[in-house]
Amino acid sequence: KAGVTQTPRYLIKTRGQQVTLSCSPISGHRSVSWYQQTPGQGLQFLFEYFSETQRNKGNFPGRFSGRQFSNSRSEMNVSTLELGDSALYLCASALSRGGTEAFFGQGTRLTVV
Amino acid sequence: GQQVMQIPQYQHVQEGEDFTTYCNSSTTLSNIQWYKQRPGGHPVFLIQLVKSGEVKKQKRLTFQFGEAKKNSSLHITATQTTDVGTYFCAGGVGGSNYKLTFGKGTLLTVNP
Numbered sequence: 001k002a003g004v005t006q007t008p009r010y011l012i013k014t015r016g017q018q019v020t021l022s023c024s025p026i027s028g029h030r031s032v033s034w035y036q037q038t039p040g041q042g043l044q045f046l047f048e049y050f051s052e053t054q055r056n057k058g059n060f061p062g063r064f065s066g067r068q069f070s071n072s073r074s075e076m077n078v079s080t081l082e083l084g085d086s087a088l089y090l091c092a093s094a095l096s097r098g099g100t101e102a103f104f105g106q107g108t109r110l111t112v113v
Numbered sequence: 114g115q116q117v118m119q120i121p122q123y124q125h126v127q128e129g130e131d132f133t134t135y136c137n138s139s140t141t142l143s144n145i146q147w148y149k150q151r152p153g154g155h156p157v158f159l160i161q162l163v164k165s166g167e168v169k170k171q172k173r174l175t176f177q178f179g180e181a182k183k184n185s186s187l188h189i190t191a192t193q194t195t196d197v198g199t200y201f202c203a204g205g206v207g208g209s210n211y212k213l214t215f216g217k218g219t220l221l222t223v224n225p
Contacts, residue, residue: 043203043218103158
């Protein structure tokens with residue numbers, strides 16, 4: 001059974017640009033959550049999608065957005081990149097919502113210069 | 114909003130010593146999950162606790178959920194070099210609006 005796949009693995013962008021990250025969950029998983037991981041702040045929740053609907057959102061500015069497709073694949077977009085957006089972005093999939101085991105992908109390492 | 118505090122932030126031990134990390138939530142939790150992230154890796158699910166006062170064991174790892182469902186701990190007996198990594202707790206709250214909040218993690222290093 002394939003795990004959670006995130007693409008690309010590494011990305012370098014310039015301030016002001018926008019970026020789109022992709023996450024393919026485990027087959028059959030309908031919940032996809034996104035997290036930002038930085039050394040000082042740990043894992044910070046961005047948003048969760050389930051059945052193509054955003055179910056929950058963390059405390060991030062509107063520059064961060066996401067969506068989920070009918071096949072449960074998810075994308076997140078960050079517009080007008082800032083230096084502080086440099087982080088590891090992790091996607092986690094789960095079979096359902098509400099307290100089931102989350103499976104994380106390897107993450108996308110975004111560097112903003 | 115809900116906050117999950119985890120201490121200590123770092124812990125360095127000699128191989129064979131015990132290790133404990135503690136997790137405290139500002140609100141009563143529906144459940145608590147624990148994850149381990151090896152250096153350069155991604156978080157991997159270890160366990161979930163749901164019941165008040167629950168204790169679960171996985172070989173040398175013992176997980177506890179407090180009676181008030183606001184705190185939890187992970188204890189590792191006789192650490193090994195393979196235990197190196199960051200241990201995260203994550204508190205779950207809510208029904209239809211379920212949200213999982215991660216603590217900042219405890220980085221464990223083990224000196225062989």
